[in-house]
Amino acid sequence: GGIISGSGSFRDISILRNKQVIKNTDLYSFLLSGEIDSFQFQNGDVILVNPLRDTIEVSGDVGRAYIFELLNNYESVQSIMNFIVPKATVNSFILTFWEDGQETTKQYTLENANTIMVKNGTRLKFLSNYYVNSVEISLEGEYRGPQSMTVEKGTTLFDVLEKVDFTPLSEIRNVRLYRKSVANIQKQLIETMLQDLEARTFTSDSSTVEEASIRNKESSMILNFVERVRKIEPLGQVILSQEDNLDKIYLEYGDKIVIPKRSNVVIVQGEVNIPNALAYREEYDIDDYVNTCGGYGDRANTEKVLLIRGNGEVVQYVSGTSNSPKVNSGDSILVLGKVDSKNILITSSITQILYQIAVGAAVVLKAF
Numbered sequence: 001g002g003i004i005s006g007s008g009s010f011r012d013i014s015i016l017r018n019k020q021v022i023k024n025t026d027l028y029s030f031l032l033s034g035e036i037d038s039f040q041f042q043n044g045d046v047i048l049v050n051p052l053r054d055t056i057e058v059s060g061d062v063g064r065a066y067i068f069e070l071l072n073n074y075e076s077v078q079s080i081m082n083f084i085v086p087k088a089t090v091n092s093f094i095l096t097f098w099e100d101g102q103e104t105t106k107q108y109t110l111e112n113a114n115t116i117m118v119k120n121g122t123r124l125k126f127l128s129n130y131y132v133n134s135v136e137i138s139l140e141g142e143y144r145g146p147q148s149m150t151v152e153k154g155t156t157l158f159d160v161l162e163k164v165d166f167t168p169l170s171e172i173r174n175v176r177l178y179r180k181s182v183a184n185i186q187k188q189l190i191e192t193m194l195q196d197l198e199a200r201t202f203t204s205d206s207s208t209v210e211e212a213s214i215r216n217k218e219s220s221m222i223l224n225f226v227e228r229v230r231k232i233e234p235l236g237q238v239i240l241s242q243e244d245n246l247d248k249i250y251l252e253y254g255d256k257i258v259i260p261k262r263s264n265v266v267i268v269q270g271e272v273n274i275p276n277a278l279a280y281r282e283e284y285d286i287d288d289y290v291n292t293c294g295g296y297g298d299r300a301n302t303e304k305v306l307l308i309r310g311n312g313e314v315v316q317y318v319s320g321t322s323n324s325p326k327v328n329s330g331d332s333i334l335v336l337g338k339v340d341s342k343n344i345l346i347t348s349s350i351t352q353i354l355y356q357i358a359v360g361a362a363v364v365l366k367a368f
Helices: 028-033 077-084 157-163 180-202 209-230 286-292 344-361
Strands: 008-017 020-025 046-051 055-060 067-069 092-099 102-109 123-127 134-141 148-152 176-178 256-259 265-270 276-279 300-308 314-317 332-337
Touching: 008 028, 008 067, 055 077, 067 077, 077 123, 148 157, 157 256, 180 209, 180 344, 209 344, 265 286, 276 286, 286 300, 286 332, 300 344, 332 344
Parallel strands: 055 123, 134 256, 265 332
Antiparallel strands: 008 020, 008 046, 055 067, 092 102, 092 123, 134 148, 176 256, 265 276, 300 314, 300 332
16 A cells, blocks of 8 residues: 555655564655665564654645645755756745744845754745846737837837838737736636625525525526536737837746737627628628627627727627627627626626626637
8 A cells, every 4th residue: 555645654664574674665766766775584573664754745846836845853054956857947945934933934045054953844935136137028910020029127118119020911000019917917806706706696595495496406507507607718918909009018037928810800709690700891880780680689789899909908888789899801890798697696606707808819609
């Protein structure tokens, strides 16, 4: 069955013969490098795995972020580094330990690794504290040039676009910027809304047995919906308008700049009878494009029709009203679906989530 993790020692293993210890073995060298001393066992020999004693927890910029066993009561940080494979950028470490009844944290540079000792219960975190003077970004779409670029920190979107070799088909007015930090915020926002929806689902009251049965089926569908939404990854798009000063938008590591190609197409999707891509017609409004796709579907929420501009800007429209926003070539029309629930709060929550994923991830999802 092997050594019991958390109870048995990997570093203090004794071999007994005639009730006498004849050899002690440390398995760390075997686990980490495949090396182990050869030994000839005899009939009746006993392998004794001694109890686990002192351990430390290692984390941070290392290849092996695990709990490590100490062979002695105290060991230097340098000796621990022989096991953890620190990254080349590591230049400092933090010790967290108990002293005089309270938790204490101290930080040291890597030059002190030989003299600083760790003991049982210490948490050891390795850090790469250095200033990064450059950021790496990527470019996609209709342009001539490299797909990635390393620029100095403080470089703006305007600085990069000024160097891009655009083609006659580049749609410069709809340049898009996607940012990981924005995607993380969108993901957190959606997760908060999902947790609120789950709470409302589990706390809904039922006055009759029949209503309780309906609530139970509805809850199952809602949980399935929540599971599907959690798999969706937001795009993290930073909306850029014609009025924005691109010289004030500083680029971050991992930013993606997309130069779209000129398009004479309008995409209609969601709760319409025949989702399709249509040739742009200047005189058409939103309802005209939807009608060309067979009209609104039975489950269409005609009060939640979204016009997604080529630059990612979102305009909400209520079908049948006279204030239909102007549709431009390259725009998309998203028709969200209705939510069938007798609980007004649940309906409101799901509608908001559908809106967020349509805007943040460009995905039209059916609730049930």
